[in-house]
Each structure stands twice: as structure tokens, then as C-alpha cells.
Amino acid sequence: MNTDDLIARLATDIAPVRRNAVGRRLATGIALGVLVSIFLVVVTLGVRPDIGPAMRGFPFWMKWGYTISLSIAAIVMTAQLARPDSRSLRWLWLIAIPVLLLAGVGVLELARTPPGEWLAMWLGHSWMVCPWLVLTLAMPIFVGLLWSFRRLAPTRLRAAGAAAGLASGAFAAAIYCLHCPEVSAIFVLTWYSLGILLAASVGALLGPRLLRW
Template structure:
């Protein structure tokens, strides 16, 4: 039997994969993990008491818009890397858009703030714990994505792990917005992003071991 005949025989009676099945499975893993992260946030950290009032102002939506748009860009990358034909990634430049926009807001924020207040604005009240809380909240979402990958076929395991960690970190930061009272763009750009990058680094480290199939 030659190779073409073998391939034809193996492909007989193989049901077609539904369009969008990869994305749907990854989103399901994210939602399951986000449910756990959200429950942990409510039970352990608590929702900020002025959340309703905060949602009427621009600072909350600045944070939420940054983390959520970064999460969407990361999940686009994760969907591509979950397939075996992921040699060329498309739309990765979308990851830079929220970072550049928030950086611009941070520069404008610094320009209208006296230099003596820059350090306090940068550090806020929770810079020491913010990245670690984002990382902790990212772990259930990362586990949910690992569950999703069990039915998928990634070939670039380190890149896929990093993308999954990035998506988990960004979605975790979105959940964390319901607790965090910090309002500075430069704070969010630094410390939220650090927590997200820590999650992406752990994903890159574990990807070759946990995503092997």
C-alpha cells in the first residue's frame, strides 16, 4: 500500500469538525476557569463596595477595556496555536493595540500630574500584591484552557502554552477589576501587565510538558 492509499483509508468515515469548534472549546475552558476565579474573588478578596459608583466613571472602564481587549487578542492567538497548522500566526499585532492605547493614556496622565505625585500614582496602594493576585486568579483559567487543549492538536507547545497563559492572565485581570480600587493608567499598565506576563511565562514553561499529545 502506498502513502496516498493509506491516507485515504485512514480518512474514511472521519466526521468533519464543526466550524469554530476550536474557539468554542477554548472559550468553554476559559468560562469554566473564570467561574472558579470569580467565586474565589468574591469569597476571599471581596467585591469593592463602591463598584456600582466606580462603573459610572471612566477609570473602571479604562482598566476593564485594557484587560478584556488584551484577553480577546490573546484568545485569537491561542485558537491559532491550538491547531497543528500554526506555522504562521495572524493578527498577533492586536496584542499591541491595548498596550499602546493605555500607554498613551498613562503619558497624558503624567503630563497633567505634578511630578512629585508620579511615584504615588505609579505604585498606588497595592503594587506589591496586585501582580500576584492576578497570577493566582489566572491559575483556574489556565487549568480550564489545559482541559480545552486535551481535545486539540497544538504543535508549537511552548508558544501555545504562553498564549494560553497570556489569555488566562488577561481574563483574570478582568475579573480582578471588580476588586481593585486603583484608578491610575500607569498603575494598570505596569502591575496588571506584570501579573499577566507572569501567567504567560508559566504557560510557556509548562506548555511543552502539559500540552504534549
């Protein structure tokens, strides 16, 4: 049997993959993880009591805009790396946009704030726990993405794990906004981002082990 015959036999009766199958699979995994993370926030941390008024203010939407933008950019990367032909990450530069925009807001905040108050604005009231809570909330979403990858075919396992961790951390940070009362852009840029990077690091560490197929 020559190579062409072998390929023809292997391809016989193979059902075509549905359009956007990768996106649907990833969306299902994320949705399952997000539900668990929201449940954890509601049951263990509690939704901030002033969530209604907070959602009418700029700081809340600043945090959500930053975290959701990172989530979208990270999930685009994850979808690329879920395929076996992922050679170049064409949309990697998108991650820099929300970071730079939030950094600009932070600079404006510092310019309007007396230097003696900068440290308090940077640390807030929860800097010691914020990154770890984001990391904890990211784990159910990361597990959901691992489930998604079981039917996909990544070849760059460490990069795929890092992208999945980054997406998990960004979605978790968006969910954490339901509890977090901090309002400073420089706080969000530092401590939210640290939690997201921790989740990406966990994904990069575990990717080669858990994403094999």
C-alpha cells in the same frame, strides 16, 4: 499497500469536524475557569463596596477596556496555536494596540499631575500584591484552557502555552477589576501587565510538558 490506500483507509468513516469547533472548545474552557476565578474574588478578596459608582467612572472602564482587549487578542493567538498548521501569528500585532493606548492615557495623567505625586500614582496602594493576585486568578482559567487543549492539536507547544497563559492572565486581570480600587493608568499598565506577563511565562514554561499529544 501504497500510501494512497493507507490514507484512504484511515480517512474512512471519519466524522467531519464541526464548524468553529476550536473556538467553542476554548470558550468552554475559559468560561469554566472564569467562573472559578470570579468565585475566588467574591469569597476571598471581596468585590469593592463602591462597585456601582465605580462602574460609572472612567478608571473602571479604562481597566476593563485594557484587560478585555488584551484577552481578545491573546485568545485569537491561542486559537491559531491550537491548530497543527500554525506557522505565523498573523494577529500578534493586535496586542500592541491596547498597550499603546493605555500608555498614552498614562502619559496624559503624568502631564496633569505634579511630579511629586508621580511615585504614589505609580505604586498606588497595592503594587506589591497586584501582580501576584492576577497570577493566582489566572490559574483556574489556565487549567480550563489546558482542558480545552486536550481535544486540540498544537504543535508549537511553548508558544501555545505562552498564549494560553497570556489569555488567562488578561481574563484574570479583568476579573480582578471587580476588587481593585486603583484608578491610575500608569498603575494598570505596570502592575496589571506584570501579572499578565507572569501568567504568560508560566504558560511558556509548562506548555511543552502539559500540551503534548
